Structure formats: structure tokens, C-alpha cells
Amino acid sequence: MFFEGSEKKAEVIINDRQLSLLDDVNDEFWARLVSASNARILSCIKNESCKAYLLSESSLFVWHDRFLILTCGVTQLVNSIEFFIHELGINKIEQVTYQRKNEYFSHAQPSCFGDDAKRLAKYVSGKAYRFGPMDSHHNYLFHQDNHFRADINAKSYQLLAYQISRQASALLTTKNLAVERIRDFFCLDEILAGFTIDDFVFQPFGYSLNAIFEDQYLTIHVTPQADSSYVSFEANFDLITLATKILAILQPASFDLLSFNELSFAEKVVDSVPQDYISKSLVSEKLSNGYQVHFANFIREQVAYTRPIFLDIAEENHTL
């Protein structure tokens, strides 16, 4: 069974100080926004700074002046951005950032990044980049190109782990796994002390977590099946320093680090990434919207020959 864990991600910031997306916009609006992408809301947690919706495909975070949405699978996130622009009016949009990573199986996607960027460019003039080579892990990024300049303190981090260890995959695909066991596995008590947590175990497997504390968030999404495993972490606190711990837990064959406005990215990477990982790609750029973006992909050397994956031709799936 194959599931495309790779996320599309959008952040939209509004310029209307009279309007709070957190306080003035109701759940029904966000449900409609999410359903525009073909996802749905499962649950919600909230504090005075932030609201976090757990989705059938990933997560939505809402603050007073912005929202952040991540959707995976074959969802079409660009539809949600379009919905928001139509509902609020283009004049209230301060900044749109849209990011999409290369999929495991892009052939099954309803659109490619180029299609998405063209859709967005109908509403906002923007720039598009690819971080990382075409033939390997990469992230596409579209951002609105206007007067907006991001606060240098608006930092965010992603750690994307591929091909986790056989042991990690086995544990995370255990039948009827309790959330507590997954929280223990990720040592979340330690990482998320004081956070409000909302998490969900999917059937037959898969795990999503939202955690908030004041305006801080962490979201984890786990697609654990061996051979196409993928675990993503996204937070607005430092995940590079946490990478040592996360990598020890998951032992992925390959992983990506991505950050916005972490100016010590390179130094932190040197300190936190174990020596047995080799940097395959290192890309950085200061965008015209003020975000300093870093992308890095790491791999481990394979020294022993393994066997290929046998594919069941008759099976109706997209693993082929």
C-alpha cells in the first residue's frame, strides 16, 4: 500500500489589522477552505495565539495575521489558496508563499508545480525557484513579489526523513498502535514539554501530530510503510539542533533540512548532522520577500548490495 506523504505547503499573510483570522473567522470557513483541497478537518486545538487543525491529509495552523497549511496525498492545495483569495479579496493579501517538494510518485498528482505556480500568478505576481537538483530531492518555492519583507525572527524549519530504519518502520506500522507509544518513540515528552498536543493514528497506519505552545507549533506526519516511508517535521522552533535526536530515532537513509530565516543554518548543520551522513545538495537564497531560505539533502553511503523490490503487477496501486 502506497501513500504519498510529500507535502505541499502554503503560508498566507493578510494586511488587514482590523481582521483576526484567529478570532473573527469561524471553523466553517476553514472547513470549506480545507475541503477545497480535497482534505477535511479531523480535530482542533487552540490557545490565545494560535489554532491548529489536524487534517485528513496533514495540518492547518491559524494565527491572527496568517495561516499555514500543509497537505499531502493527492490533495490540490492551490485550490485552498484560491478559495481564500476569492473569499477575502486580493487586496487583503499581504504575502503568499507556496512550497512543494518532489513527490515519490508525481505521475499520480492532479497538477505539477508549474501548473500551481501559473494558477497563483493569475492573482499575485511572484517568483519561483527550485531548491535542489531535478534528478533528486528538491523543493519548489513560489512567493509573491511585492513590498512585503518578512520579519527576520519569523523562522521556520522542516526536517524530512526518507527510508527510515526497518525497526522504526516495523514499530510505526504495528496494528492498533496507541498514540502514547508513538509519542514515546519520538520522545515527545522531552521535545514538547508544555505544549498542547493533538494527534491521530490513521488506519491501517500513519500518524499526524499538531502541537502548540503560545505562538509556537510543531507538526509531525508519518507515512511509515517500508520502502516508501516518509516522516516530516515542521516547526517554528529550531529543528536543526533537534536533528541529532530525530535522526538517531528514525535512522533514515536520506533526509532534507529546510529553513526560513535560520541565519546560522550552515553552522548548525555541521554541529547537528552525524558524520555518517554526506551532504548531497546544499542550496541557499535570500528571497526578495525577506526570507533567507536554506535547503540541504543528506544521504548515507550504501556499502552492501541489497535485493530489488518485487512489485505485484496485478495490484491496483501507484507504487510502480
Next chain:
Amino acid sequence: MFFEGSEKKAEVIINDRQLSLLDDVNDEFWARLVSASNARILSCIKNESCKAYLLSESSLFVWHDRFLILTCGVTQLVNSIEFFIHELGINKIEQVTYQRKNEYFSHAQPSCFGDDAKRLAKYVSGKAYRFGPMDSHHNYLFHQDNHFRADINAKSYQLLAYQISRQASALLTTKNLAVERIRDFFCLDEILAGFTIDDFVFQPFGYSLNAIFEDQYLTIHVTPQADSSYVSFEANFDLITLATKILAILQPASFDLLSFNELSFAEKVVDSVPQDYISKSLVSEKLSNGYQVHFANFIREQVAYTRPIFLDIAEENHTL
């Protein structure tokens, strides 16, 4: 400008000793077979053992008892195999092997490997494998599963180079480049002494070569544009030993080696691949049709940060 260099490849062997595909089947048949994939024949060279057609998208080789076809771009090679089976009749088919590597941009392909394998499985019962991880370079392989056992001397080799050096890309994208200059660049006089050569420079760039000597062949296909460059070598003589020379010429950031029935693959790789390349994937399998298949992907460590690729949203292409 983007062109999908990644090839699909098929080898079909017949069991009718009264029929020679080389002597008894005319050019018009092969032209129809090729056009079934949406490619066309550009030229042909021939000797007593083998005929080599240069195609608008890659190459076709015909021997007495088999043919080998490689097509790139958005061609649908499985159509050509289906054409052949329909024309000759399924009873004359001894063995079908179909191989497809991961594309740069699979979203633009008319089918995925799963679709192709299902099409083939309607005619011949077979097995399918993936060599290499889903999130990185990999090759899909389908082969008919019957009484056929490949001759242990039926060896073949592929060397696939990605992200060739800036210098190599610059030279190979030079306007109005003469074939002689490309032959010099690849030191073909040395590699192909005694071979009959048929080569072609595409506009605005791109290069294909077929070379035959008795029953030996080499085919080279060059998609030279920076950022999505790809150069493939396929031959039935040892390309692993030649890899040292080819890698020195192209200096790719990443490359794959693949072989059928090279039993000293691992040892030769150790001897021929320069130390600055790291093995990212190593896969091997003895197929039930007798072919011992090896696949290896190598990368170079990137130590300095580079800038992302800027994408022109308005441009009508598939580089996004």
C-alpha cells in the same frame, strides 16, 4: 528548454529459427514499429550481424533473433512491443524484457511503469522489480517469466550520467556543433576503433550515436542542457572499465551503472569508480530468466552552498 532524456528500453527475443529479424524483416516494418511509440527512424547502419537505426528519440538495434529498442522523451515504448507481438504472433516470442528508469519529470509521461507492466502482462506472464529507492534514481524492470534462460555471455551495460560539468554542458550546447567535435570530446576514436558509426546532432542541441562492430553495439544519447543534463551510454561490451574515462570527461554530479550478466560488477566498480564518488544505492538480483542484474547509483558530496534555479513561470514548459 527541457527535454526528458530518460529512456525506456525493451529487448524482445524470438524463438523462430526459420525467421531472421535482420534479414527477413524490412525497413518499413521497423518504421511502423518505431512510429507506434511516436518516434521515427532518422538513419541506419548495418553489418552481417546487426542493424542499427538512429531514431528521433534514441535507438533501435536488430539482430537475427532479437531486437533492442530505447526511446526517450514522451514516447510510449510499450506500444512498439505490443505492435511486434500483434504482428508476429505471441507464439514466436521467446522473451520480453522491459526496463524504465525514473524520469526527471514523470508528470509529463503518458503512462507510468505500472501501466506499462499491466499492458505487457496481458500478453506474457512476467515479473516486475524496482532497482533503487523510490525517492532517488531507480530502474523498473519487467521480464517475461517462462522457460527462457539468458546466455551467461549475453552481457550488457548502461552508464547514465546526470548533471554533467558546466564545461561539458557548455561545449555540448554550442550552436551548430559538428559531429567530429563531439566524437573528439568523447574520445570515440579510441573507444570505437573499427566500429561503424552513425551519429546525429539535434537542433538546438542534443546528440545521438549508434556504433556497431560485428554483433557489438554502443549507443550514446546526450541531453546536454545545464540543470537537466543527462548522458546515457549503453553497450554490450564493458562500460564499467570505461567508466573512469567517461566520468573524467563528463564529471557528473551523479551517475548510475547498470549491467546484465556482468558477474564481476562489484569488483569492477571498486576498480573503476573514482574515490570522490560515494555509492548511494547498490542493488543486485538474479532474475528467473537467467539475467544477473546489478544497479548502482553514485553521487559526489556537495560542500559549498549554491543558489537555487530561478524558474520562469510564464514559460510553457515542463521544467517546473
